[in-house]
Amino acid sequence: MTLPVRPDLAGLHPYGAPQLSVAARLNVNENPYSPPQGVVDAIAAAVHKAAEGLNRYPDRDFVALRADLAHYLAIESHVGFLQVENMWAANGSNEVMLHLHQAFGGPGRKVLSFAPTYSMYPEYARDTITDYVTLPRRDDFTLDTDAAVAAIAEIQPVMVIVASPNNPTGTALPLSDVEALCHAADQVPGGCLVVIDEAYAEFRRRGVPSALQLLPEHENLAVSRTMSKAFALAGGRLGYLAAAPAVVDALQIVRLPYHLSAVTQATARAALAHHRDLQAQVDEIRAERDDTVRWLQEQGYTVAETDANFALFGPFEDREKVFEGLLERGVLIRVTGPEGWLRVSIGTPQEMALFRSALLEVTA
Template structure:
């Protein structure tokens, strides 16, 4: 049987592993940061009606530039952040991962490099390598925040064309201060004085944060980009809809590399409906934030070391053998994420009942280990 190594694969892809988390049939799945609340029935009916309407014209291509959807997204950002955004500043794609890919296709590529601050979202490095962009792993401090001075020094040393900042950060949940983003942006422009460098702020979990969005920072900064997703706060992971906000010139650049008609009519119709239910869907966010804070408190009471979180998940430890703890929790019917951060695991925030089951499992596992 032919092996992948027998194929004429690009050298930089050899030895890599595809992104993914275990998809196991267990009572409590808290490993992929999904919103645990199902879509309301009223929205299900609206989606069905909108998709039915779209189906009647499936013989035609969808709106290539998703103008109506981008207008809705711009309105959502303006209303929820207080910062005025127009549709010409917004672009949408199949999940924020495709947004990241398009940005790297336009601003990265062979002979160019991107930097991120690990541990962080692993798709930043995977998509970088997939687009032929060199990857640099920048530093974080012992509390998993970005060490501003060290990060600025790394940017000056490596002079990357693309800088990734994840806030709140995945998998640690830590938020990044606006002052730090500004410092990294200024360093990136100084390191690339000819045309500057792209700085991408990944706000996939922004709606769960105690801090205001970093969106206003794009004002007057033409190479600062903010990315978002409808997978988390909107509870629409199955929709696969991500978007960015930036200077209109960035949107023009992405148009050069996007595939024709990349967003299907069905995807656009579903996203239209979901955005009309934004207030209802965001109502679940407050409940999840309260549950996240409860997880932090109770995990510490159990004796775990917990990283402060502004997301819908919590990083906890510190374990001598996190893989063993992961397996033991699975034996108790709870699936969490082993993200490879030394001594730690990550749990997504579920319903109150799911979180109770998880906490009981942690207590049982801690007792097993102590004995």
């Protein structure tokens, strides 16, 4: 049978990392700790209550959830100015990003980002027939702000997307860089939105600020977050965004009706009510990350400076061989980033001990 698939999609494969049953699954930056039993019980009770009304559509505008998200950010990032009108949510931050591309991208429009970065960014652009343009980061994976500002003036994109901490490098973006991008975006005729993807923000080191602090000063700034990582809720699929009300209004136009199920809303609200319990291990993950970075450096590897729950390290003459050797020993990591580099998610102390011993064996 011949199908009229879009020519630009012909022969492509869907995005996705391996989902294998191994002793240490350290490839997709998941939180290695299961939710505490008390939180599981609270989520189960909330879902049970939601199930009683599943014959009805959920709250289309999920107002209570948006209020809870604003309250959480007021606690986590000390930004008490956010209201329901500033908040948006979807099925993972991937869908939030897709909504942004649907609302602001499209044929003849450009999105600018800085490589290496999250490998889904070009796919959002492809799916919305938006041109995707990248500039290289510096050798240490920081942003060349002067080059970025010049590129915004030349390319005149409708959106600039920067992950902070960046994936796969873990590099955080200083607020001065965010401000420079926003000021440059102000000069783009027709407007330009600066999107800071803070999926790993809760893992940043003490004193590293969030771009959320700049929202009152820049109406062309949006900050995306997720509950998948620090909340140990990857299976719950809840991502969200904080921005000016006009940005949220635009996203409401393109979202599918009732896109957040009653079960998803109930799960997310119950998790938010127990965020301290869910995030109790964040400090442990940070400490394990720092120990892992030090150990890799002691073995002679270059490790990208990271504020996330993963580390990018290398170089390897044959990274695929190292990846396969680790997998044979029950350790699954990720082949990503520049040629010769590998990324390892931070797991439990036991998982990281297995990673270290396996890496020593493979590279002996």
